Amino acid sequence: MHRFSTLLFALLFPIFLFGQNNFDPLLDELDKTVADYQLYSDKKAVEISKLKGLLNYTSSDVQKYAIYGKLYFEYKSYQSDSALVYARKSFQIAEKLNDIQKINNARLNLASIMGTLGMYKEATEILTTININTTPDLKGYFFTVNSVVYGYMADYAASVQEKEKYILLTKKYRDSSLNLYPTSSSAYIMAKSSALLDAGKYNEALPLLVNYFPNIDTNSPDKAVIAYLISQVYRGKKEPEQLQKWLTISAISDLQLAKKEYISLRSLAFIMYENGDIDRAYTYIKRSLEDALFCNARLRTYEISKMLPIINEAYQKQNETNRFQLVLFLISASILSVFLLALLFLLFKQMKKLSKAKQDLSLANSKLSELNTELNVFNEKLNDTNYTLTEANLLKEIYIGRYMDQCSDYIGKLDEYRRKLNVMATTGKMNDLISAVKSKQFVENELKEFLTTFDKTFLQLFPNFIAEFSALLIDDEAIQLKEGELLNTELRIFALIRLGIKDSAKISTFLRYSVSTIYNYRSQLKNKAAGPREDFEAQVMRIGTNLK
Template identity: 80%
Template sequence: MNRFLKLFTALLFPFFLFSQNNSQELAQELDQTVADYALYSNKKEEKINILKNRISYTKTDLQKYTLYGKLYAEYKSYQSDSALMYARKSFQIAVVVKDVKKINDAQLNLASIMGTLGMYKEATDILNRIDIKTSPELRGYYFTVNSTVYGYMSDYAASVQEKKKYITLTQKYRDSSLQYYKPQSSAYVMAKSSAFLDAGKHKETLALLLPYFPKIENSSADRAVIAYIISQAYRQQKSLDQEQKWLTISAISDLQLAKKEYISLRSLAFLQYENGDIDRATTYIKRSLEDALFCNARLRTYEISKMLPIINEAYQKQNETNRFQLILFLISVSTLSVFLLALLFLLFKQMKKLSKAKQEISLANKTLSELNQELNTFNEKLNDTNYTLTEANLLKEIYIGRYMDQCSHYIGKLDEYRRKLNVMATSGKMNDLISAVKSKEFVENELAAFLTAFDNTFLQLFPTFITEFNALLIDDEATQLKDGELLNTELRIFALIRLGIKDSAKIATFLRYSVSTIYNYRSQLKNKAAGPREDFESQVMHIGTHLH
């Protein structure tokens, strides 16, 4: 028995795998179709616009009647208000030409679209006025429209008694329509399968529809309807996977034909909600609601509005769960990162020790001449350092004295400026006071005086700076000063670098420029260097020393 079970499982496994892949492909196709809904809507609009443009070229009422009928058909499941308008226009022309069949056909179109719009009284009034005996070829359509309208009314019924009454009428008119449709027609197949379904005969429904479905063209609006009926038969069979598959097929057909009045995608949204796929459920229900509102399909809007809060609440809960999981994940990752950093630190420390040991072994093997050479190099660096320290001490002494003088001078000027503003304020010259406060003249004058003081001090320390600086540049790129200038911006930047201030941000603050401007100046002058570009600033640091 066990061997037989294993063999049976092995035989069924490939079929199960294919079924799973097929379902995933269908789901992905539907997701893409939902995402591309605007593309299909645009195609629909183009088709409608072509028909509308033909109206201006029509000459006879019969031609207009035909065009209005085509526009009604295009708008019927797309935009109910427009469909109603063209159904009325068709009826008006039918009355003018006094063609009974056309009058009845137009009235049936009116009643059908009014049912979609929720105008049930108006629809039933029209149906009651029609003498269908005068148009026997329309009897099937007549009974179908009656069945559809009463079906809508049963969904909206406020009491159990009314619901039963309308369901009875729906089934009665549907059964009557079967007498007037050809057995192989889509209308007959849909009506017959619906009757089977209402009677709980899901096997008979599938036996009728599954062989018929492949014969339906992709461009047919009946494809989605029949796929939906098949899904409901599988629902009665409690075959969830098949129900979901056929609802998906139906929804793809609806969306690709740009139908806005449909049921499959809404039903699929609820199935996805029950399956726990809240993201898809939310996407599908929102698409369904937007399409129902666009079409003005009141029954569909009402049905969706009952489901939307349920799915939306689940979507919010899922977001909260995802957020909590993300926080846990981040905490876990952070903890792991700290652990890895500690591990890397220990590894780095161990490698450093190993490297140090290797260096010590290498140093032990060096020759006496190499040691003497290192000693000489060290002495040269020490002399260099001593000179740099001496120079730094000298710079500090000079700049501290200048800084104290400058600060004392600025304090005096600020006190004088304060007194001037005080006089303006106490004498009531508010306009002068506001102008003085807003004016940048004081700051600009002080900045100019500050830079002049800086230039004087720097050139006292490095009197040959300009000459030696230009010597580092290409001959025709030497810096030219204007009349009265001691240093220009370029020279001040490298004067600060010579003083040991190499950070562009600090130089920018000192000279009141942006960091990018300072960076550009430095790059431009490096490009003008007579020697290697990367050595230019180190050469500047040697200006005024015996090493230059």
């Protein structure tokens, strides 16, 4: 069943992958942000509503001016018409307060938003009315607004001469602003990097922007602008992957701050179109157009309107292609289903045969396993028998040799003892003869020598006997030999048992002890066994072998 599932998955896997792609995580985040645009717009609307609510609680013109300024800032990239309304209200309050600083700031706000709305004539007229020397603190802002307005006009210029003229004015005002902003400010970084971009000095602009980018607050609109400028550096360096990455970062920031007037998403839409990702291109350009219309950003609407028909046509063609592919896919899937059914039937029959073969093989393996087990047992028994025979042959050889030596020695000693007694008898030393005959000293000496010879011979055969025998006993019951002893009586009893002499009567004759004494010794040592009492002598028989 497992094999069948694997095969089925292998056949269907290409179908599951149909139309699937692995996208960059940044693009996935952008897709989600685009889909959640209403969420960010609602958040923006709540912030604006709170600011408007503050107007109900103040009658101070100074406070109203501050609130109108904040509302202008909130609406600037969100809804240009409303931003213009609050810029004019700010200007009216500033004139009422007769504060030149506030008046010039309000005029600059008006000129800036008019530029966004495409009101270039009105914007330039306002800029010409400003005597910026009366408010030196606003010089940087003044030059920046001029640069931006003339930049819009260059984009809209109808002739090459006008375009070149406005580009020169844009650069002139931008370069003038560089001397008026702190070098650590966003305004300076944007102006400086734009100048380097125009000069084609990409390797100088890139570190300036990239090093500054991490310092920008997430909620700052400057984040999207700086990211866009970084993307343009990579455009100049002809690094499309980095260009797409930074445009995506910029677009995410724009959308999350509910900015409706932007460039990045529109630029990214065209890159998606060139890359063949028509679905994304259509989604991005559609979102860009809706936002530009909502904001009433005329220049952005004009730029998008030139791209939209191209992307829309490609999107429609792709939909037609997708429909054709879907029909083709359904037909292919139907044919494949019939093929799979036939294949499943064949597989089922084959699996039944395979199952029967596996059962037969399993039965044969079981029988073979049983035979192997029996053979292993037989081999073990045969090895034991061979070892026992080998050991017996070795013992016989050694003991036959020792026996012959011992017999020869005893014959010599008996002959010497006979001559000694004969001398006593012939010389008439009857008392000495009687004493010699009655004495057991000769026998005891010979027995002692005999046991010593036995001990040496046995330990020669089993040099580790004492240690291995002691290991079979309880720790505190180990055999303790006296000084000069090779074996004691207890060890000799079990040495004889190890040699195969298990009968207590034979052991008693060999060691010159009574049968009951031998029996007691055997019983006492069995009681001291570390393991089962009944296995003790079997364990003794394994001493000196590899069988434990």
